Amino acid sequence: MARTGTPTRERIISAANALFYNDGIRGVSVDAVAEKAGVTKRTLYYHFRSKDDLVTAYLAGRDQPNLALFRKWFSEAEGDLPAKVEAIFRNLARSARHPKWKGCGFLRTSAELANMPGHPAVKIGAAHKKKFEEWLRATFAAEGVAEPLQLARQILLLLDGSFAVVLLHRDPSYMETAGEAASSLMAAAMVRRRSRRQRRRLAGAD
Known part of the structure; x- marks a missing residue:
């Protein structure tokens, strides 16, 4: 140890x-x-x-600070859920404009260790993404949004996809576009939530 x-x-x-x-x-x-x-x-x-232990410690050290930053961007954003989710992408786009930005350390490390799926660092990266997904799911569920897990996964896919494309093109506007898509998904989910509540109220009035 x-x-x-x-x-x-x-x-x-x-x-x-x-x-x-x-x-x-x-x-x-x-x-x-x-x-x-x-x-x-x-x-x-x-x-x-070993170096493997050091790589694992490197990613473990990034886990909670990164999650805390996502939560901070979400909580400090003004507006409703769609606006708060989009704020995560807008803030990431701002970070991506920094000359030292190199993308997501978890995804990059996983790519370098693609032939070693059992590596402890890969497991930490997978756990980190699951924590982000679960945080979104719990947040959406608390707001009464339908199918919160599916929505959380869709947002995660947009997020990680934007990491990859921005790193490839060096154009953070792709991340902003992904944020707009995430906001649209959230807005549609909010409409479904309102429709469901209206149906329940009508059913209760009968």
């Missing part, structure tokens, strides 16, 4: 985060991470048994 809870470990993860996100996990050596963290290779291996 890797030893935890030390400033040295945190410094190593911080260095790995910067290097892996910028250059990819295949393009970064353990030596490069150790150098950036200001530690020896031996010290790095004291905290992490």
Whole structure:
């Protein structure tokens, strides 16, 4: 097991985060991470048994901060559910305009490890996407939206699709277009919700 809870470990993860996100996990050596963290290779291996462990820790460290950012963008957006969902995409588009933006670290890592589906880092990436999906599902269900799981998955597909296309074309407007599509899906779901409630009221009046 890797030893935890030390400033040295945190410094190593911080260095790995910067290097892996910028250059990819295949393009970064353990030596490069150790150098950036200001530690020896031996010290790095004291905290992490292997590069695989380091990659896993890198993604684990991105999990909760990324989810918290999505929730922040959603909660701070003005308007109804469609507007709040679209705000996630608009904020991502703004992030994608930064010159250091390199897409979704979870998707990129999964692509690099496509021939290793059982890799712990791939499992963390899959769990991260499921957490996002579940958060949306629970939010939609609390608002009485019909088929909240299906809708949450549709939004997730639009989100991850926009990550891929924007990374390919370097044009964040694709992410904004995906946000408009997500908003339309949400608006349609809201109409169905209102229709369902009206039918229930009418049925209760009979």
